[in-house]
Amino acid sequence: MERMEILYLSQKEVASFGIPMAEIVIAVEKRFIEMGNGRVEMPPKPGIHPGADENNFIHAMPAYIPSLASAGVKWVSGYPPNQAKGLPYITGLLILNDPETGIPKAVMDCTWITAMRTGTASAVSAKYLARPESSKIGILACGMQGHTNLEAMNAVFPLKKVIAYDVSTRQAKHLADFADKTLGLEVEIVHDPRLAVSGCDIIVTSGPILKTPHETIRAGWVDEGTFASLVDFDSYWSQNALNQADKWTTDHLEQYEHFKTKGGYFQNCPEVCAELGEFVTGKKPAREKQEEKTFAVNLGLAMEDMAVVPLVFQRAIEMNIGTRLPL
C-alpha cells in the first residue's frame, strides 16, 4: 500500500497566498450558477452546541462540486463568549478529500476561507440585488466579516464612502483604517447606528449570530432602493424593519427552513422569494425596480468553501507551502 500523506496549512499559511478578492468573487459566483443548475451535492449542515451560551455552535459543512473535483468538509465553530476572553469568535478546520478515492489530502485552518467566501456571497447577492451604481455602504459591526464584506463589495461596486458603526470604537477604527489605507475609500465612524443605515446604498450587518435579535435597526431607517446583506441573520433587525423588505432572499432555502424550524431563527422574517442560485441563473427575477428594498440572508454554504479551497490548495502545491504529515 502506498504511503498516504496529507498537507497541513495554518491560518497564516492560508492567508499568505493573498488570493485576490475579485478572483474569489468569480469562483463563488460560478459555483452558485452550478448550484442553481443542480450540479452540487450539499446536505444541510448539522451541528453540536457545547458550552453554557445557547448561541455557541460547531457546524459540519460537507460539499462536493464535481466540476472542480472539490470534495470535503468544514468543521467550524462560532462562540460569541470567546471575544470577551480574547479568543476568536470563529475557529475551525477544513478537510479536502480526493473525490476519486475519498482519501483526505489536506487539512487547513478555515478562518481565512470562511471570512473571504462569506464576503463574496454577500457581493454575489449584491451584484444581482443592489443598484449597480451603489457607492455608499454602511457596515454595522466592524470585525472580520465587516472587513471582508467591505472588500468584496468594493471588488464589485464603485464604492466611494463607508459608514462604520460598532459598539466597540476600537473595532470601528480598525475597519476605518482598512477602508482608508488598504481600499482607498472615504470613511466616517458613527456612534448612532441609524447613520450607517439611512442614506446608504448597501448595508451589511455582521455581528455575532444571536437567537434573540437585539433589534438595533428600526422601521423607517432603510431608504428606498437599498440592498442589505444580513451576515448575522436577523440579529440586528427589528421585525418592523424587516417587514419593509420588498424582496427577501437566501442562499439556500432548505437550510433556511432548517434553521427556522429546528434552530428557532428567523421567527419574524418575511417569506423567502428566491434563492441565490435561482437569480444568478435567471430562473427568478433579482432587482426589478429602482426603489425596491432588497435583502439577502446568506447562511454560509459548504459549497462556497469548497469553491474557494482549490484556489488555496493549488497555490500551496505550486509554492511548496505547508507541512506534510503521514496519514
Added chain:
Amino acid sequence: MERMEILYLSQKEVASFGIPMAEIVIAVEKRFIEMGNGRVEMPPKPGIHPGADENNFIHAMPAYIPSLASAGVKWVSGYPPNQAKGLPYITGLLILNDPETGIPKAVMDCTWITAMRTGTASAVSAKYLARPESSKIGILACGMQGHTNLEAMNAVFPLKKVIAYDVSTRQAKHLADFADKTLGLEVEIVHDPRLAVSGCDIIVTSGPILKTPHETIRAGWVDEGTFASLVDFDSYWSQNALNQADKWTTDHLEQYEHFKTKGGYFQNCPEVCAELGEFVTGKKPAREKQEEKTFAVNLGLAMEDMAVVPLVFQRAIEMNIGTRLPL
C-alpha cells in the same frame, strides 16, 4: 491573543498506544447508557457521494458528550472500489474540539478508532442480546472489521472457536492467524458461508456496505438462540433470512430511518424493536428467551468515536506523542 496549537496524530501514532479492547468496550457501553438517558448531542450524519460507484460515501459525524467534555467530528469515507486499487476501504480524520471555546485541539487519523469502536458497539449489543455462554463465532468477511469485532466479542464472551469465511482466502488466513496467535482461539477457515452461520452462537457480517444486498446468507441457516451483528448493514442477507429474526435492533433509530428513507438501505428488513440505548438502560427488554434469534444493525455513531477519542488524546499528551501545529 494567545498562540493556538493543534496536535496531529497519524494512524500509526493512534494505534501505538495499544489501548486495550476491554477498556474501549466499557467506555462505549457507558456512553450508550448516557445516550439512552438523553445526555449526548448527536445530529444525524450527512454525507457526500463522489466518484463513479454509488456505494462511495464520505460522512460527517459530529457529537458532543458533556460528561467527557468530548466534542468533535469524524469525517470518514468508505469507497468499496479502493480495495481493488490496493487502497483502504475506510479512510478519514477526526477533529477534537475544546467544548468551552469551540477551538480545535487535535486532528487524528480515524481508522483505528473507527475499527475499534465499531467492534465494541457489536460487543455491547451482544452483551445484552447474545447468550452469555456463547463460545462459537462465525465471521463473514475477514477484513479490519472482522478482526476488531472478533477481538471485542472475545473481550466479553468465553469464546473458544472461530469460523472464518471470506471470498478472499488470503483475508480469511489473515484473520485465522490473528485469532490463533493473538487471541489464542481455535480457528477453522471455511469455503461454504453456511458453515460460518449454522451452529454459531454469534455471527458477524463485516463486508463492504452495499445498497443492493448480495444475499449470501439464506433462510434456515441461522440457528435458534443465535445473535448476529450486521456491521455491513443487510449486505450479506437475503430477505427471507432476515425475516427469521425475533428481535431486530439498531444503535440509533433516527439515523436508521434516515438511511432507509433517504439512502435506500434496509428496504427488506424487519421492524426495529429497540435501540441499543434503550436496552442498556433497561427501558426495553434485550434477550428474553434462550431460543430467540436476535439481530443488531449498528450504523456506527459519532458518539462512539467521541467516547473513545479522549482515551487516545490523554495518552498522546501524557506520552508527548504527535506533531504540534499552529492553528
